[in-house]
Amino acid sequence: MDQTRRDFVKTAAIGVGATVFGGSPLTQAAEEKRPRRNQGKIFKADKGGGIGSDEKGMIEKLEQYQSLGFDGLEGASPGIPDLNALNRAMKQTGMPVHGVVDMVHWKQRLSDPDPAVREIGRAALEQAVLDSKAIGGTTVLLVPGRVAGENETHDDVWKRSIVEIRKVVPVAKREKIKILVENVWNGFCETPDEFRDYIDEIDSEWVGVYFDIGNVRKFGKPEDWIRILGPRIGKLDVKDWGVENGFCRLGEGDVDWPAVREALAEINYTGWATREGRDNSLEDTANQMDILLDL
Template sequence: MSIKLGTSPDSWGVWFADDSKQIPWQRFLDEVVEAGYKWIELGPYGYLPKDLDKLRSELDQRGLKVSGTFLFAHLEEPDAWPGLEKDLMGLGELLAGLDAKFLVLIDDLHTDWFTGERIKPERLEKDAWKRLIETTHRVATIAKEKFDLRLAFHSSPDSHVAYEDQIEMLLEDTDPELVSLGQDVGHLAYRGVDPVQFVRKHQDRIPYLHIKNVDFGLQRMVQAQEIPFIRAVEMGMFCELSRGVVDYVAFREMLEEIKFDGWAIVEQDMYPAPFDKPLPIAKRNREYLHRIGFG
């Protein structure tokens, strides 16, 4: 087993490129180092500097390396392609220049990011699903051929790839040479899926993990009352790694059994967060992971 452990701006309450509710990017980088991490994701494109030389200098000063980062888009919408392509080209060049390995692709939410109201159907019709798959392949091909990046698809609550059957349909419909999973452990648990069994079952398609945990009581309430993902985050759904429904000792043992060789990025959703909240949590999460054998 070989795990490259990292963290992300998401664990500091960062969801958007520019938002006054979010911690300044310099402070984020400084606190990542203080918390004991060596690998990071870049977060939303534009949160950290887009200038390659400036960003590389900031990372090198702190001894940080980049695993990859994500792109969000409504993948089933043809009109979304021009914006997605523009961000893909800029972000791909930045990631390649930083020797990153992964582009994490996420289908945008069918609920509003701020109100939580439903703005699209929860499940796609056949033609829309086909477009989602075609866009995924298109992004993966560009990422691989132009930037030598591997695409890792990230399922997410309130997206069109959220439930176990949707994730498995995505795996069935995509080319394994182009599309792997950037599997979020906490998001599996959020939708009632056993992460240990799921990752073991699909180990050949999972080189990249996001790790977070889920509050059991809130998880039951959110599912029963169909509370939107955004509201669930505000309620504190994603708790510290040592406290939730995911047994990370058992999860680590499973990774050892399957000889996992890849990245595990801590991503504890907490937008918005007071600026003094993330660092103590990041330290406790890092200490817990070290204690249970994540390195």
């Protein structure tokens, strides 16, 4: 991020913070009445760092995020100790868990050279689909594999993962849960055209993109990826990254947030935006997401 843009983001954050936490009544009223471009279109969530170990803890976790203005959380599969307890907690608080992250996909990869390992990964993906359905979610976040030498090349990841994902598509279709493939630092599909073509080759309405805004900044401009991937994008992971700071507090990296907002508007994106990572506090995360995504 150039210095001018970084200073602008910081100034904007300070300005909004002053309004919310002690600005004059007139400026505070004006800020509260200002139309938000994405309010009611983009819904703010967090990975949550675990949903809680029991129903009481789940209720407390959901209420904590609710009090900060979050619209929901995202869970993990495996990782939710009691699906029924979570359903009761969500009903009591009115806070949804909008989907789950497949937590097996890195270790038992769909691209592994060993078919037995790929089968474990496929079964885990199928279970994640069922877990998401059980809690009223809509998606599973999936990393399809990793480029890792001559036995796990880019072509191998492409072909092997597509075979395994297609095996789970009938279950996803039956349960009405989308499998969303995330762009990560796995050596795979590091251009938007490749990623688009990979998703298109799977050729299913039940498979799309979980677009990570910060991950892609290392390779290019998120706004360019958004325009190329277009309607394939089902949900957003919200991160910031910069050459100077690496992964960092939202607004302090090299992501051009106004350009991201513009690109999202162009593709008419509406849906969940989930923070992955930590800022100064949960309150800070909520505020930064509101500012940068205009929520």
